[in-house]
Amino acid sequence: MDMKIVLQEAIREAVHQAVSEGLLTLAMEDLPAVVLEVPPQKEFGDYATNFAMQAARVAKANPRKIAEAIVAHLRGTWLERAEIAGPGFINFYLKADWLYEMLQGILRQGSAYGNTTAGQGQKVQVEFVSANPTGPLHVGHGRGAAVGSTLVNLLRAAGYEVQSEFYINDAGNQIDNLAASVNARYLELLGQTAAFPEDGYHGHDIIDTAQRIINREGDRYLNMTEAERLTVFKELALSEKLAALKEDLAAFNVTFDVWFSERTLHEARSIAEVCRIFKEKGHMYEQDGALWLRSTASGDDKDRVVIRDNGVPTYLAADIAYHRNKLERGFDKLINIWGADHHGYIPRVRAAIAALGYDPDCLEVLILQMVSLYQNGELVKMSKRTGQGVTLTELMEEVGRDAARFFFIMRSIDSQLDFDLDLAKSRSNENPVYYIQYAHARICSIFRQVQEAGISVGDVAACRLERLEEAAEIDLIKKLGDYPEEISNAAKERAVHRVARYVHELAGLFHTFYNQCRIIGVDQELQRSRIALVTAVQHTLRHGLAILGVDAPEKM
Known part of the structure; x- marks a missing residue:
């Protein structure tokens, strides 16, 4: 029983009764939303x-008159009393029975507790990471990967139909530069003179790629023309870098339903088709030999070049074709997770969607702020191993996958993240992921003791849950009851950090309960009831950690 929903309905029904009796004058369709909060102090x-x-x-x-009419018409066996405070606040005091009924419902749902229908099956596509396949993933990509994969899990738990997608930028200058960089390193390693490309990639991984080509094939490519060699190296390097990307992401507990190749847009002449549509609708014009999208008509600050004067499509051109492809696949909502440097790109993509005849509001862009690493109180900019930016793999080696994911997720994406490497590695209560996982490991230890003692628990939902009367127990039950609404609201707000905050708070209440309430060795009925409560906490912690992509260890 979700008491908030029950109470909201009771308030609306009380208003309806008051209107019927002429005590209030208003149309029911004009009613504001009934927002309920948990008071900061229990006496309220x-x-x-x-x-x-x-x-x-x-x-x-007058607000107090409305409040008096509501209180006079409230009905519910679960209500002990309602009091009016201040200018018109209403405080509700509920009978203890509703808590036990709610806990019983949680236990009946078991591992499914937390799944909701808030999304009502809305078809959503979430595109995230989409890093150029030209080198290893770095820390900034890691935040996008953690947030994106958690959002996918969260939306699914909240009843959305979700597809996750990685857009492979495998066409254009960055891939040409990748091939040219590998070619230069290949020639250098074979003692040849080679000019390194001006916009080339200087990472040590490029040298490694060239060396692997030599290890496999020797100097056979020296006999080719440079154009032929670049064509071969483009495919070899792209294949290797993409495989490494997938491996790094899988190690970070991130997978994708679809890996979409930019090349397919060019091969299918999708960009040409987009230009044709724009011309037909009067949204495109020619100027100085280039083709321009009249994006100012849809809110952009200036018109944008789609096809350059040399006939080469801009990056925007492929992006427009890609978003049209997404929309043709029938998604109700497109969610893109981009870095802070892409903020100015949003209006032009939305303008293009509008020019194609779609509702631009179907595109939702979440902007990730920057990540800064700190160790010993000092900013860490470079990898100790390579002297370049810290890679996601190096971060996982330093702090572990679970800590890396949790720290990336635990702050709102709107805020810059200061990642404390020392805290993430510490095995202490100050480390939030350790604190949460330790709560789960404690629960598993309790169940091992129950088994070793030969205690028969039976149907935990049938226990005399009313024996749970201590303040620590009541607080824990109330917190458990908040979980489905937390999932629904976090999903609607795309606020994955809310799930991280919730499981941390739940773990804290469990530790308090564990320290204050003996579980094994009390009288049998109380023992069974406390084991039932611990079972509900375990289900909820596991559900939340699964959304976060973090393990729930049985021992620590």
């Missing part, structure tokens, strides 16, 4: 609402 009840103040404008009545 289990829930509180400012609904009466929100409804005052449409009802043209």
Whole structure:
């Protein structure tokens, strides 16, 4: 039983009754949303609402009068009393029975507890990471990977139909530069004179790629023309870098339903088709030999070049064709997760979507702020191994996958993330991921003791849960009851950090309960009830950690 939903319905029904009796004058369709909060202090009840103040404008009545009418018409066997406070707040005090009914429902749902229907099957595509396949993933990519994969898990738990996608930038200058960089290193390693490309890639991984080609094939490619060699090296390097990307992401607990190749857009003449549509609709014009999208008509600050004067498509051209391809696949919502440097790119893509005849609001872009690594209180800019930026693999080697994922997720994407490497490695309560995983390991230890003691638990949902009367137990049950709404709201807000915060708070309440309430060795009924409560906590922690892509260890 979700008490918030029950209480919201009861408030709406009370308003309806008051209107029917002429005590209030307002149309039910004009009612504001009923927002319930948990008061910061227990003496103010289990829930509180400012609904009466929100409804005052449409009802043209004093908020306290509205609150009095609601309280007078509230019905529910779960309600102990309701009190009006201040200018029109209503505080609700519920009978203890509702907590036990709620806990019983949680236990009945088992491992499925937390799954909701908030998304109502809306078809959503989430595209994230989409790093150029020209080198290893770095820390910034890691935040996008952690947030994106967690968002996919979260949306699925909240009842959305979700597809995850990686857009492979395997066409254009960056891939040509990759081939030229490998070619230069290949020639150097074979003692040849080679000019390194001006926009080439200087990472040691390029040298490694060239050396692997030599190890496999020797100097056979020296006999080719440079154009032929570049064609071969482009495919060899792209294949190797893409395989490495997939391997790094899999190690980070990130997989994709679809890997979409940019090349396929060019091969299918999708860009030419987009230009044809724009011309037909009057959204494209020619100027100085180039083709321009009239994007200012849809809110962009200036028109954008789609095809350059030399006939070569811009990056935007492929991106427009790609988003048209996404929309043709029937998604209701497109969610892109981009870095902070892409913020200015959003209006032009939305303008292009509008010019194609789609609702630009179907595109939702989440912008990730930067990540800074700190160790011993000092900023870490370079890898100790290569002297370049720290890679995602190096970060995982330093702090572990679970800590890396959790630290990337635990702050809102709107804020810059200061990643404390020392804290992430520490085995202490100050490290949030350790604190949460230790709570789960403690629960597993309790169940091992139960088994070793030969204690028969039976159907935990059938226990006398009303024996759970201690403040630590009540607080824990209430927190458990908040979980489905937390999942639904986090999904609607695309706020994955809310799940991280919730499991951390739940772990804290469990540790308090564990330290204050003996579980094994008390009287049999109380023992069974406390084991039931621990079972519900385990299900919820596991569900939350699974969304975060973090392990729930049985021992630590």
